Amino acid sequence: MEDKPKILIIDDEEVVLDSCTQILKGSNYQVSVATDGTKGLEMVEASRPDLVFVDLKMPGISGLEVLDKIHDIDATIVTVVITGFATVSSAVDAMKKGAYDFLPKPFTPDEFRLITRRGIERRKLVMEAIALRREKELLREQFASIVSHELKAPLSAVQQNLFALDFELANTLNEEQKGKLERIKVRIDELLKLINSWLRVISVDVNKLKEGFTSISVTKPLNDALDNLATIAERKNIEIVKTVGEPLPSISGDCLSLSEVFANIIGNAIKYSPDGTKVQVKAEEKANSVVISIKDSGIGIAEEDLPHIFEGFYRGKSAQTTSGHGIGLAVSRQIVEAHDGSISVESEVGKGTTFVVSLPISKS
Amino acid sequence: MNKRLLIIDDDPDFVSGIKAILDSANYEVEVAYNPKDGFQALQSKHFDLLLLDIMMGRGAEGIMIARKLRKDAKLRELPVLIITGIREQIAFLFPGEPVHPRFVEIDELVEKPVEPKMLLEKVETLIQAAEAKKVKK
Numbered sequence: 001m002e003d004k005p006k007i008l009i010i011d012d013e014e015v016v017l018d019s020c021t022q023i024l025k026g027s028n029y030q031v032s033v034a035t036d037g038t039k040g041l042e043m044v045e046a047s048r049p050d051l052v053f054v055d056l057k058m059p060g061i062s063g064l065e066v067l068d069k070i071h072d073i074d075a076t077i078v079t080v081v082i083t084g085f086a087t088v089s090s091a092v093d094a095m096k097k098g099a100y101d102f103l104p105k106p107f108t109p110d111e112f113r114l115i116t117r118r119g120i121e122r123r124k125l126v127m128e129a130i131a132l133r134r135e136k137e138l139l140r141e142q143f144a145s146i147v148s149h150e151l152k153a154p155l156s157a158v159q160q161n162l163f164a165l166d167f168e169l170a171n172t173l174n175e176e177q178k179g180k181l182e183r184i185k186v187r188i189d190e191l192l193k194l195i196n197s198w199l200r201v202i203s204v205d206v207n208k209l210k211e212g213f214t215s216i217s218v219t220k221p222l223n224d225a226l227d228n229l230a231t232i233a234e235r236k237n238i239e240i241v242k243t244v245g246e247p248l249p250s251i252s253g254d255c256l257s258l259s260e261v262f263a264n265i266i267g268n269a270i271k272y273s274p275d276g277t278k279v280q281v282k283a284e285e286k287a288n289s290v291v292i293s294i295k296d297s298g299i300g301i302a303e304e305d306l307p308h309i310f311e312g313f314y315r316g317k318s319a320q321t322t323s324g325h326g327i328g329l330a331v332s333r334q335i336v337e338a339h340d341g342s343i344s345v346e347s348e349v350g351k352g353t354t355f356v357v358s359l360p361i362s363k364s
Numbered sequence: 365m366n367k368r369l370l371i372i373d374d375d376p377d378f379v380s381g382i383k384a385i386l387d388s389a390n391y392e393v394e395v396a397y398n399p400k401d402g403f404q405a406l407q408s409k410h411f412d413l414l415l416l417d418i419m420m421g422r423g424a425e426g427i428m429i430a431r432k433l434r435k436d437a438k439l440r441e442l443p444v445l446i447i448t449g450i451r452e453q454i455a456f457l458f459p460g461e462p463v464h465p466r467f468v469e470i471d472e473l474v475e476k477p478v479e480p481k482m483l484l485e486k487v488e489t490l491i492q493a494a495e496a497k498k499v500k501k
Contacts, residue, residue: 152449153375156476160381167385167480192477 004030005120006047010040010066011055011082016105020053023109024116037061041069048074051119053103055082056090067097076130078123080115152195159188197327204331206338209257213339215250215362218258218283218290225262226281229270237276240266245284252362257335261343264328265294265355272298272353288361289341295354301347309345367491368410371395372402372429373417373447378476382415382447385480386487399425403432406439413491418448430467441498443470443490447478470494 007029009020017033024031032047034040037060044052052070056063067079080101081094091102100122103115166181173181226240233240269279273296280295301309310333336343340360347353369391373379379395386393394411396402399420406414414433418426426446433439446465463473470493472486 152476153378156449157375157377157381159477160378161384162381163477163480164381164384168388 004028005051005123006030006032006049007051007053007116007120008032008034008040008043008047008049009053010034010037010058010063011053012036012058013055016055016082020112023112027113027116029116029120037063037066040066041073044070044073044077049077050123051078051080051116053080053082054099055084056094057084064093064097067094067099071098076123076126078119078126080119147195147199152192155188155192155195159185159192162188197331200331201327201334204257204334206334209254209335209338212254213252214254216253216255216258217248217250218292218359219244219246219248221255221259222262222281222283222292224255224259225266228259228263229266232267233270233279236270236273238270238273239278240270240281241278242281243283245282248283248290249285249361251290251339251359253339253359254335258339258359261332261335261357262292262294264332265357268328269294269296269298269353269355272296274298285361286358289358290361292357292359293354294357295352297352300349300351300353301345302349306345306347310343366390366392367412368392369394369413369415369487370402370405370409370411371415372399372420372426373415374398374420375417378417382478382483385483389484391487399429403429406433406442411442412494413487414442414444415487416444416446418446427467430471433468440468441470441494442468443494444468444472445486445490446471446473447476448473449476470497 005028007024009017009031011017011020011033012035014035017035021031021033032043032049034043036058037054040052040054043049054063054066054070058066063081067081070077070079075098079099080103081091081099082103082105083090083094084105091104094102100119101115103112162181162185166178166185169181222242222244226242229240266279266281273279277297281292282295283290283292285291310329333343336357336359342358344356344358345353346356369386371379371383371393373395374397376397379397383393383395394405394409396405402416405411416426416429418424420426426448430444430446433442433444444467446467465471465473470490472490474482474486478486
């Protein structure tokens with residue numbers, strides 16, 4: 001059986017405490033009382049009630065302070081203030097501090113019962129919302145592991161055996177047969193990459209990312225990304241022109257995930273640019289932010305596609321001839337937004353595209 | 365004498381794909397299809413390198429093996445090539461960048477599937493690194 005909801009009433013007037021206890025007698029609640037804020041807070045700490053009534057005017061610590069401290073102990077506890085004089089302003093102050101409702105003195109038994117019932121219902125809703133959120137999180141994690149195991153494992157085993165077959169038969173197969181094997185390997189490789197990128201979107205945990213933030217310079221992740229893309233750029237004979245407005249102020253962020261953002265965007269710029277063109281990468285300080293822009297002279301993005309490119313699993317019409325899954329930009333946006341930054345794009349078909357990432361400078 | 369390798373991986377189909385490559389490069393390869401048999405083999409026989417899967421059975425049982433290795437004065441020196449399908453837990457990686465989880469003194473992590481050339485290179489490098497370390501001592 002579910003526990004009876006716990007209610008605590010903090011009021012310096014014994015008569016109020018007595019009558020409240022009397023009114024709720026016989027209902028399905030566990031009622032306890034405290035005659036001042038200090039005792040009340042001790043009881044909140046010890047028994048974690050579902051609903052707390054707090055008198056605003058008490059000797060010792062004030063009702064508003066008690067409210068604050070209750071929310072510090074457990075923000076899910078529902079609080080209702082009891083106001084001696086039904087002054088709107090003190091009730092409003094209390095509500096601003098997170099109280100759910102107020103009970104003006106004097107009150108009738110029915111009024112008190114009603115407010116109690118509403119408060120307990122509120123608490124139930126709060127707890128349900130938390131449970132749902134947790135469940136959703138769990139589902140997301142489980143989905144990620146299901147995808148990774150049930151899809152990736154067999155595909156990896158298939159690919160590994162193809163690798164072995166190709167290795168063993170290197171001197172036996174004719175060109176046509178080798179071509180077929182190659183085709184199979186390429187398609188399976190694409191599938192594996194697709195699964196990996198799905199997993200990436202699912203597993204970007206913005207809160208966990210924020211925990212690891214340190215004071216960094218944007219130059220480091222930018223250079224990491226450029227180093228990593230050097231070979232691909234060379235292969236397409238694309239010159240990357242980098243200008244950094246030194247010294248750049250530091251930002252608060254995660255180096256590795258930011259380098260993923262830059263690698264995604266600059267990688268796209270290279271991929272969608274004609275051979276022999278330039279990609280311009282610029283980093284500079286602008287109005288309390290570090291602004292990084294990446295400009296290419298590539299195929300561009302159609303106007304009707306522009307609003308969707310950060311949504312994930314979306315690829316514009318003009319991009320349909322090149323490989324990719326449209327995941328990179330969605331992940332990039334998640335990462336940039338976790339940094340309280342923004343990412344935007346301007347483009348013209350046939351002329352090129354400019355991505356702009358803006359990251360706020362750390363305040364300290 | 366040929367180098368002796370042990371593979372611990374619970375997916376026989378995957379094992380067949382890496383064993384064939386290692387066989388044809390003249391390694392002597394033994395396989396254990398679960399962590400328990402694997403650890404028993406490690407304790408009773410000599411190997412020059414361990415190829416270890418991470419996700420086996422009920423979870424990351426490969427990590428448990430690595431922990432046991434670290435606690436063992438002799439097995440601690442065995443080089444380990446970790447071959448795993450879990451990527452999302454290693455977060456974002458630049459392709460081709462080497463990963464050393466440092467579960468034991470000499471180890472490296474690669475992702476499934478592994479291309480033959482890379483597999484043979486990693487195996488060779490790790491065995492050499494372990495031997496160089498022994499000579500120093």
